[in-house]
Amino acid sequence: MARLFSSPRRHLRILDAGAGIGILSAAICDRVLTLPVPRSLHLVLFETDARVLPLLDENLRRCRDALRQAGHELSYSIEQTDFVLANRPACGQETLFEDPREHVEFDAAIMNPPYFKLNKQSAHARAFECIIRGQPNIYALFMATAAAMLRPGGELVAITPRSFCSGLYFRGFRRWFLQRMALRYIHLFDSRTDAFRGADVLQESLVTRFDKASPDGKTIRFSTSHGADLQGAHDVVEYRSSWIIDDTGGDLVIRIPAARIDARIMKVVDSWPARFAEHGLQISTGPVVTFRATRYLLSTADHPDGVPLIFPHNVHPFDTRWPVRKNGKPLALRSCPDSEKFLLPTRNYVLLRRFSARKHVVCEIARLSALGIVVTQHDKLPDIVLHWSDRNWLFLIEAVTTHGPVSPERHREIETMLRSCPAERIYVTAFLNMGAFRRYAGDIACETEEWIADNPDQMVHLNEPKFLGPYKRH
Template structure:
């Protein structure tokens, strides 16, 4: 039987419009997910100071307090602060928390104000500060998901206390860590996007320097954690321990929020954040076995070691619209989109394609073009029906007879040598390696979205230049190459 809080959540989920949900960037936590999150905290004694920022109707607080009342925690007293900016939810939040006050060992403060400004004001130690929040022993969070503009008041406020980040959810987690006592516990459900990419690097540094990662939980289905709100976002639950020495990390996985197929393994921290990785990507291995990328010592080279570059396709079509043509004509060169590449090779031009096939070559476009040659390309976005995130193809010059230059549209990543083509065998070897199951599995360990950025490809490890050339020479001699053939060939790699 659903609790009263869960019934209210379902009702609000159905009655609240998408525009209002987007305005606050908030999606209320389902009951089973809330209970799972509350269950991740270790037992505690003494007095608990609990923070629930972005509390909604109190689903997470209720799960935490239910565990306490059931004997799952041995606190003598719980004092909590709940922050909620949506005043329409405040009566529901107040009603939820009132249910736990009957013993006199629980008190709650509900703040209908902006958590970021309140926390920054308290942490900055401003002499004129009107709010001084006491430190917390525990924090349970489902923070709002919304981008923070670089020139916004939020960014300037956060910088006052050394937090640099690009989204409300990461700001909430960073502030919760900053407000927590040494040994304090933070459990949050957040998008997985913070695990990689340059924009979240300062946030990763902030967290890893101040807390230990104790637990990571991954939902394998992208649309199940908040299915009632139609959220298509890969979410992760993380437990952090403030100011503690980093040790092994427990990683659990379930398909969805029923947790019916939950599996859990412990991993050394070196498998979560690689010691020699400057960007400090956070990997989420889903099994204890190492995959081919970890097992083969031959896969240890950077693109810089290989003298290869990777760039995002420089042609942003809407900015160069006057120069685009549906089909080739005099003074045009090919403009390549992901749709021009398939497992069977390069097809150009494609009649009836929704995208232009060509771009004028002139003084305004010349700097965006590449000379004809062999290139390896990777789609920046994989389609829903594709099983792999990393999808690579080879640009073959023979598909572009008498064409001196090529344009690569912004939805492609291009491997090249100083804006020149690659040796044919190198281009084919790179594509074969990138299309392997091992690369795709390894990529999924640190990337929670379908976008494949040039930065991600730049930071990956590759076989040596000679090995890639041998792979390419083998690939050129084959007819149709299947996934099984690619994976089998990769397993033969040696120094």
């Protein structure tokens, strides 16, 4: 993250809000150590957790000693106070601060702010009521406060959830923030579990860099990495900021193409001649959040005041099946004056079901059995099994985002599962991008073809006699 900043000035004031034990500030010091010209740094760190303050101070003293030995200078101050409330805003002002004359500007800010929702009546939410609505998340308030504390041209690098990029709750924040800050860089993580192993991170996170400047139409760079090491970033691409920051619907969303194929899909959708709303179509999530409607939930389908409650498991291709009992989920909602806000009027709807490979696996046991495949645990099957009945070929497609590639060991495992299946096999490993392919290249079995989503018209073939055809089983 420290390397995302542009070349540092000779004299720098740097803000680290939610500093913890000072890891991000230490990373900036580490970068300064690589610079030949002496630098003078002053760090201002905000941290309220008294348990980590001794370690934070110790780490900063070590940084100061290391910089001095290399000919640089470091001073710092630790503020044990609430970062947001200590710099609370004055709504309607160009600056966030009640008295801009008391505001000391920073050249850069780096942060890993806390992530939690705020009660809309909390002091933090009330302080930002001009730019937020509903239940905001504290991390957005950290970003807004830091932005106000930067000098013109100052830079902000932060690791946060990606939820601020879209949605109604963050719309006011985005509009306020993006009027003052120009987005320059987004780094994405291929794997949330690998990037934050052991940290119990529930949201998808990203690293962003913003400059304090008005929107200028420049490009935004994107990169990805599998783990937490940004130095291993791959697949760096650039897109026009006017294409990424989209205000055509009035919501000013930040669109995030995680791979080149996503960008191609976005361009196809952008080419459509009209928006859904122009055809009289409205899209929304259902109004029922079960934990907020517990008093109206019914476990039977024949209650006289009950109306159907539709879950994803009720939605099938071109068909809706109800009632279906599953895992103790309620079947209906009691209709009464108090529950009206949870009900939809009777009219025509198209139901769309979000799906994931884990929650909504399509596993046609009967068809697999007819092929001689005995399924005892569907997670051991490849991600996709396709049967070409005319030739009696099986296409076995594995995505590296789940099991990894078809390695020699994985190939033997699948062959053991298919020992009673007479169909010939074609193995395909699907990669998101070239970076993922290079990372797993040494683990791929020679019997598999490689398909890469970023270049979907091409296939990679290893050193075997067959291309996209079955190998004879021995």
